[in-house]
Amino acid sequence: MPQTPPPTIVPHGMIKTGARVFLVPGWVLAIAILLKGYADIGDGFAAGVIAAVIVILQGIAFGAEELEHIRVARFAPVMCFIGLALAYAVAFVPTFFGYSILTHFPRMNEHAAHFGPLEFITPVLFDIAVFLVVYGFCVGAVMTVARAELRHKRLLQRARKRGGNR
């Protein structure tokens, strides 16, 4: 006998509106926390989780299928590994030039170019890598759960249809 499908929770209109309204500002906030991290509170880790929460909010408000339409959500697992590769590049490339692992540039007390609060230094690149890994992991894992849930729902619907046909 087919299982009863779990009750579908229909999100309130306010959640939907809020999710859409906060999407862009939320990402701006996350990127600001990421890029300003070296000069202010925040870092790649926090920025990654905030960006992930904003994207996941879309899934909560509009359903898991919505995440498939958001490009930054669809490629989240790939972003996780791009981040890891970037972190390894920042860590190991200096070794090919005679420096130890994770030597950052410009070196200590050397002049660093900057654009507003954003500094052009390799620790920022490393922080971006952390951002990508954390974001990729959070969104990737939630999307995988959501996909599993969708698959489960489809299986139940199919089973119900078969039961009805009989």
Next chain:
Amino acid sequence: MNTAILLLIVAIAAPFLALASGAIHPRLVPHVSLVATAAAAVVTIWSFWQPDSTYSTTWISVYDLNFYFTLDGLARLYALLATGIGFLVVAYASRYLPLHLHHQHRPESDQTRFYFFLLLFMAAMVGLVMAQDLILIFLFWDLTAIASFFLIGYDQQEEESRGAAMMALMVTGITAVLVLIGAMLLHREYGTWSLPEIIAHGDLVGMTKWGLLLIAIGALAKSAQVPMHFWLPRAMAAPTPVSAYLHSAAMVAAGVFLIGRFYPLMQQVDWLLDLFLFIGFASMLVGGIIALTRNVLKHILAYSTISQYGYVVFMFGMGGEYGIKGASFYVLAHAIVKSALFLTAGAVSEATGKKNLADIGGLGRKMPWLAAGSGMAASGLVALPLTIGFFKDELFFARATELGQPYILMDVLGASLTFAYIFRFWTHLFLGREITSPAPISRWLVWPVVVLGIITVVGGIWPEPFTSVASSAASISANKVADIHVHYTFDPIPENLMAIATWVCGLTIYWTRKRWWRAATGVAHLGERVGPAHWYYRGLWGLNALSDRVHDIEVRDLRSRVVSILVPAGALVAIAVLVTPNSNSFEIGAFGQHDFALIIMIVAAVVSGFVVMLLRDHLRLAIGLSCVGYSLAGVYAFMGAPNVTLVAIVVETMTSLFLIGMLVLMPSSILRFETQAKVDKRTMPRDAIIATVAGLLVFFVSWGALSRTSLNTEVIDSQTALTEAVHAKNVVTAILADFRGFDTMGEITVIAITSIGVISLLRSGRLR
């Protein structure tokens, strides 16, 4: 351009070119691989007319590591084997592999993996033989083990191949760690990773001898020497080109290469030379006797390789000018003839569909070219005149004559065994009555054997080019000029008499085989029952059983899994609390007015904690737990740690979402059952005691840690002071990305690995 770097670039580019061509079309791979190995072989041969070249550049200056390569005589010899025989093997594989894949109903695209790892092995060998930095030597050494693992296990659908690959990796991989430890001991004594600098130092100091012993053990395991020989016959599960390449010219040769490279140091340790003598002779004997009793073609050749590399190790043990020269010349001669014999075994099996000597015979009439080519190679291995092999034994005997009668007897015994099993191998294959009619095979499976056979004879008639190659290699091992001069003489000199004695004894052993067959087979069986292979399997099974037992206990149910993590962790923390001096811990500080907000948040956290204990419904539980987390985030905020607060809030949000997501995935019937299940009153007192003990432990640990007033703030102060210098205004971010960046890298690696785990488990439906 620097020859060493040119060769390295060509060799390293080869596997990646194979991979790239495979991505375009699988049929391109053999052609591209052939051209790439040909290019590497041409550069190697061209290098013989060039002076020694060295390339060195700083790699990691703080650890004194350098990309330090030298293309010297020893490197040229082994690079020639890796690239030259590599070229012939790739040519052979271009016809052999499609047939092999066809027999196994595998797609053509599987070729790419084969050529990639074969050429990666070649590149690793080229890198290894030129490397002069101890860490580089280790890295290339390990790379050969990894490449060989994938090559031996190429037929991954067959259990035998997988087991053989694992065995080879275990034996050569574990002993590779000994090589690394040996290298570190040398670095500790001499303060440099540069091998030429260590050799130039001259004297052996401190722990050097033990370092050399560890390196020698790694080398002997790689060369499949007794008692670490058992992996080689099993590795014959690999396709024939792999056997021909790895187990005649490359992988096993890497072991004696390493001895040759460190020999200027090793020859100063008498007991190490005695060890070489003992292990070399044991390998000659064990390999020779078992080769006589085997019937599977590749097994005969595998045991023959163990025996032949036993000769080389024995010669290093005998030392002296002839010993070192003989060892270098022997490696060259053996690689040529043994590759030809391995390729012969593959061609014969392909033509007849048989692998057993008893099922094959009289092929000479229908496969004359193969018979002639392998006949020349076999003559070389049994050291008949007019072959390169004659001179390899001549040098071997010359050194034994210098050392005295026991050595003469050992040499003749070893060489006689070689004569007997190779005579049996070749005559059974090509002479006598035909047992299985051979099917026509591609010429590409025959001509590499013929070429190698011709080289064997050319080396016997015109040995100078070969002796020149071996001389320059021997000069490096001897650390002085060592010219090899060989020629024929009809005088009754001891070497000639020993050669004649070898042939006579070899033939006698062969003709009288019915008398000793049972005894030899008994020795082989005894070795299988109580030998090292038996202990390897017992050790492996024991470890497996232990692992299964621990695994079973851990995964029996959720509680046992949680207990297996929390109980040891809790015990360790409890021990840490007990042994840590706590004179100024567990103090209650003063409460001020400004602490009021902080206390409210702590009370909120405590209340949330108590509420969680009382809840049964899963969704409310998840929300209750997140309340605890948010309250703690508030505590951090009032303690003046905005960075930690931000992270705590976002992580708590994420965790709550995950928890709720997981609850949605769970079948509602199970959740309902869990919620409505009655509490077992019998277990309540026990659970209450466990919870109270655990809670008290955590309480005291937290209190002790937080009330400790004499914190060592030296590190914190220095990092805060350095924050501006590293272009940061936020010390937390500077710590995460800079001061403790390596920790962060480890953590994000764990996150990425976890990501793979979560995604693969959920995608394959194992969690649903």
